[in-house]
Amino acid sequence: MTDPKTWLRKNPQVRTIRVAAADLNGQPRGKRVPARFAHKVVEDGTRFPFSALNLDIWGEDIDDSPLVFESGDRDGVLRPTDRGFVPMPWLEGPTALLPIWMYHENGKPYEGDPRHALALVLKRYKALGLTPVVALELEFFLIDDSGKTLQVPVSPRSGKRRKAAEVLSIRALDQFDTFFTDLYDACEEMDIPADTAISEAGLGQFEINLMHQDDALRAADDAWLFKMLVKGLARRHGFAASFMAKPYEDYAGSGMHMHFSVLDSDGRNIFDDGGPRGTDVLRHAIAGCLSAMHDSTLVFAPHLNSYDRLIPENHAPCGICWAYENRTSAIRVPSGSPAARRIEHRVAGGDVNPYLLVAAILGAALTGIEDAQEPPEPISGNAYAQDLPRIPADWGAAMDAFEQSAIMPRILPEDLIRNLLLTKRQELYYMSELSPTEQVEIYLDTV
CATH class of the missing domain: 3.10.20.70 (Glutamine synthetase, N-terminal domain)
Structure with missing residues (x-):
């Protein structure tokens, strides 16, 4: 610095x-x-x-x-x-x-500060001689919100409005080339390690990956700053950008997936056993993430709109499970080099607080490691079609699970748990007074 x-x-x-x-x-x-x-x-x-x-x-x-x-x-x-x-x-x-x-x-x-909550989790890792390596994938929408209904912005290149999802489309990226060029230039100025950009499955939806790093606090900082940057820069280009979970009813919502591995004091990946299966510690960490998933849903889906995204067969895992190389599962172990063996946590929406997201996931994994928990067998096939334990289906149920949890006090400070619950219960009360249009208006620019 x-x-x-x-x-x-x-x-x-x-x-x-x-x-x-x-x-x-x-x-x-x-x-x-x-x-x-x-x-x-x-x-x-x-x-x-x-x-x-x-x-x-x-x-x-x-x-x-x-x-x-x-x-x-x-x-x-x-x-x-x-x-x-x-x-x-x-x-x-x-x-x-x-x-x-x-x-x-x-x-x-102050333990009600979400950044300090993450720092406390990392302090526990450090005491064990361990260092998490974290990467975040952020999905967002570019939106024309100037009219009564949300729609894809007009392309500055073609002057046209393409009303279709275009997965991995180079054309979709090129339609907003000036915006993305400015965005990458700004990331360089801000020292945000923005890597690959792709177009996604929603209307005007894109994803940018932030490079992995062995400073989880900085990774969360980068995500927090990146969200500010994307939203602010889009306005300079004449449209909106939003990380809200689901702005369009008929299209997939936005997630924030987190990849992580853990290094020992010698810099070795403790999930790597030299092969595709991974170590016992990998499975302990997966078990910890699975055991805390239900109770920590309020962190992964913190807003009323978050639950519109959590629908089976809509690219948003709802079943509590894990698998090797399977994007329908909540926890995915990607294939590739054993040295890069890692966990991908796929539940969270783009509307999350990055500090709480990273704290909740790393804290859950650490409880699994500390307790040597064993996960169930990995699934195969379509997780959406299987009879699995589920995360809470609505905002109120997620608040109840968070409040009654025995595991969350092991991960987050008690003051923060109390404050977050008070915040969310007040929002639940006042959101019920708003129309769907008014709800979208508040979430579009904030989250």
């Missing part, structure tokens, strides 16, 4: 900065600061209420949260992460973002 003060001196064109932390919904919460006062944030941090990381999707206080009136709505101290300043190429003027995370006055990390 470049020293933040050095970065500011080398970039005198930057006149304003944003300082922002991720709340429980993954929304950036923070402040705008003139660049000439940025050194104060770098040196001393900044302050805003603990409750600011526990707002609902509208940005409103949680009515019965102990963080608000009961505690006097006290401030936390927010300090820069080790990311340093990041350019914000989607804005008109030269601007930089300084990611921050929250602490108590005495320097103790």
